[in-house]
Amino acid sequence: MQQDTAAAGNWLLSLENMAKSFGPVKALRQVNLQVKAGEVHALVGENGAGKSTLMKVLSGAHKPDSGNMYLNGREYKPGSPAQGRLAGIAMIYQELMLAPHLTVEENILLGLEKTKLGFLQNQKQQVHEALAWLGQEDLQPNTPVNQLSIGKQQLVEIARALVTDARVVIMDEPTSSLTAADAQALFGVIRRLKDKGISVIYISHFLEEVFGVCDRYTVLRDGETVATGNLTDISTPGLIRHMIGRSVDELYPAIPHELSETVLQVDNLVTQPYHKTISFALRRGEILGISGLVGAGRSEIIRSIFGLEKVHQGQVKIKNKPELQAIYLNPNQALNADLDLLSENRKEEGLALNLSIATNLTLSALGKYAKNGLLNLKKEQAGAADWMQQLQVKSQSPLAPISSLSGGNQQKVCIARLLHHDSDILFLDEPTRGIDVGSKAEIYRLIQTLAGQGKAIVVVSSYLPELLGICDTLGVMYRGQLSNIKPVKAWTEDDIMHFATSGMETAS
Numbered sequence: 001m002q003q004d005t006a007a008a009g010n011w012l013l014s015l016e017n018m019a020k021s022f023g024p025v026k027a028l029r030q031v032n033l034q035v036k037a038g039e040v041h042a043l044v045g046e047n048g049a050g051k052s053t054l055m056k057v058l059s060g061a062h063k064p065d066s067g068n069m070y071l072n073g074r075e076y077k078p079g080s081p082a083q084g085r086l087a088g089i090a091m092i093y094q095e096l097m098l099a100p101h102l103t104v105e106e107n108i109l110l111g112l113e114k115t116k117l118g119f120l121q122n123q124k125q126q127v128h129e130a131l132a133w134l135g136q137e138d139l140q141p142n143t144p145v146n147q148l149s150i151g152k153q154q155l156v157e158i159a160r161a162l163v164t165d166a167r168v169v170i171m172d173e174p175t176s177s178l179t180a181a182d183a184q185a186l187f188g189v190i191r192r193l194k195d196k197g198i199s200v201i202y203i204s205h206f207l208e209e210v211f212g213v214c215d216r217y218t219v220l221r222d223g224e225t226v227a228t229g230n231l232t233d234i235s236t237p238g239l240i241r242h243m244i245g246r247s248v249d250e251l252y253p254a255i256p257h258e259l260s261e262t263v264l265q266v267d268n269l270v271t272q273p274y275h276k277t278i279s280f281a282l283r284r285g286e287i288l289g290i291s292g293l294v295g296a297g298r299s300e301i302i303r304s305i306f307g308l309e310k311v312h313q314g315q316v317k318i319k320n321k322p323e324l325q326a327i328y329l330n331p332n333q334a335l336n337a338d339l340d341l342l343s344e345n346r347k348e349e350g351l352a353l354n355l356s357i358a359t360n361l362t363l364s365a366l367g368k369y370a371k372n373g374l375l376n377l378k379k380e381q382a383g384a385a386d387w388m389q390q391l392q393v394k395s396q397s398p399l400a401p402i403s404s405l406s407g408g409n410q411q412k413v414c415i416a417r418l419l420h421h422d423s424d425i426l427f428l429d430e431p432t433r434g435i436d437v438g439s440k441a442e443i444y445r446l447i448q449t450l451a452g453q454g455k456a457i458v459v460v461s462s463y464l465p466e467l468l469g470i471c472d473t474l475g476v477m478y479r480g481q482l483s484n485i486k487p488v489k490a491w492t493e494d495d496i497m498h499f500a501t502s503g504m505e506t507a508s
């Protein structure tokens with residue numbers, strides 16, 4: 001393991017030889033993590049490397065099988081998340097854990113009512129001070145949190161951490177659902193937490209964020225710490241090599257594919273919530289990217305065509321099926337009409353969480369494994385195992401419940417399900433959200449290969465580099481309005497941001 005040069009002993013937090021198994025799965029084998037006071041420490045690694053498990057152990061949600069933890073020089077052994085929180089460890093999950101119907105103040109004080117804080121007046125004062133420190137004086141403490149944007153809800157979580165005098169704040173993929181402006185605001189807050197002497201453990205698959213906001217790093221691979229050090233001493237390819245044990249030569253592989261006849265023609269489609277008119281055409285072999293800010297109405301286009309959202313008017317023609325008016329379809333009919341959609345919301349729409357990986361993967365095309373109405377389970381499992389291998393889904397068996405997979409591996413199963421169903425027109429909404437860099441490269445290769453096979457693909461993404469890296473053509477959304485679709489090479493990042501924030505094309 002690459003050694004850190006900092007003197008031992010001055011750590012605020014030290015985790016030594018941590019191990020944790022779930023039945024036969026060794027999620028943590030031997031993990032060491034040392035964090036200084038007031039540093040932002042990146043915890044990186046492939047999907048399934050053990051990052052979330054380690055953080056659940058640290059925050060008191062999981063009990064480790066072995067290993068020792070020290071906080072502020074003292075042995076730290078939380079029996080529950082509440083104990084972890086009172087000891088100074090605040091965990092901010094990617095899917096925020098606030099009680100949606102409770103107010104800002106109630107959420108900030110939740111679980112602390114009679115413990116750490118004194119009287120009611122004192123508590124209210126602390127909430128006020130925490131919000132003011134975060135520059136959120138205008139946020140009314142009696143607002144229910146479900147009325148707030150994701151960015152504001154995240155600040156409520158951070159206020160919660162401030163009120164309990166957290167020494168370490170863990171942020172798990174904190175920017176994955178934020179607008180670019182909210183992400184910038186979050187980076188500002190992180191810098192201020194640091195100045196206050198609070199440490200942040202930052203988990204992210206966005207390496208440019210890691211280099212932008214973090215001081216030191218620790219890399220986990222297969223449940224072990226494989227490297228740690230200062231980010232100023234390592235390059236992006238160097239960090240990737242530690243993460244996946246090899247280098248990624250080509251993140252955006254270019255596989256030749258030809259664009260031919262139109263297979264989807266959308267005319268004057270009017271959808272929620274903006275009621276603007278959208279028209280575009282998609283060709284066989286084309287990868288069309290849709291960019292824009294979160295909330296600009298990007299997902300609504302593909303979701304409406306797929307029958308998941310209401311369409312007010314317009315016409316959608318599907319290749320050689322003129323009789324099918326897509327806007328009258330429901331998702332089942334859409335699947336039969338050779339459309340398929342990868343939802344950005346895998347927990348609610350992509351996966352049946354209490355079923356096995358194999359069932360999730362094959363559910364929408366069970367016919368492939370049935371004869372005379374009987375399902376051949378062996379064949380189904382072998383088919384699932386094949387896709388799992390292709391996408392490198394990390395799991396013991398196709399029969400394991402999907403809920404036992406790490407977030408990134410669940411996303412890979414969603415993609416495998418889509419590939420397995422084998423439709424001709426694919427809508428991919430945030431296909432690489434939560435996916436590690438090595439697997440991203442695999443998914444980009446797959447998307448290109450599918451285009452090579454003549455599939456027509458729409459990719460909606462908040463991650464501009466991937467749209468520029470893999471798409472043939474690109475359109476940008478601004479408040480429900482779609483720009484002209486142009487070859488990707490005709491766009492610059494500045495042009496895209498200009499349209500995304502103003503709805504106007506730059507004169508070129």
Ligand SMILES: Nc1ncnc2c1ncn2[C@@H]1O[C@H](COP(=O)(O)OP(=O)(O)OP(=O)(O)O)[C@@H](O)[C@H]1O
Nearest residue numbers: 022027047048049050051052053404405406407408
């Ligand atoms: N409750 C559980 N039951 C069974 N296996 C689990 C459970 N939680 C995690 N695992 C397994 O432990 C390993 C580590 O998962 P973990 O969620 O910690 O990875 P991660 O590094 O956070 O991944 P990602 O980047 O995809 O979020 C994986 O193989 C996962 O399938």
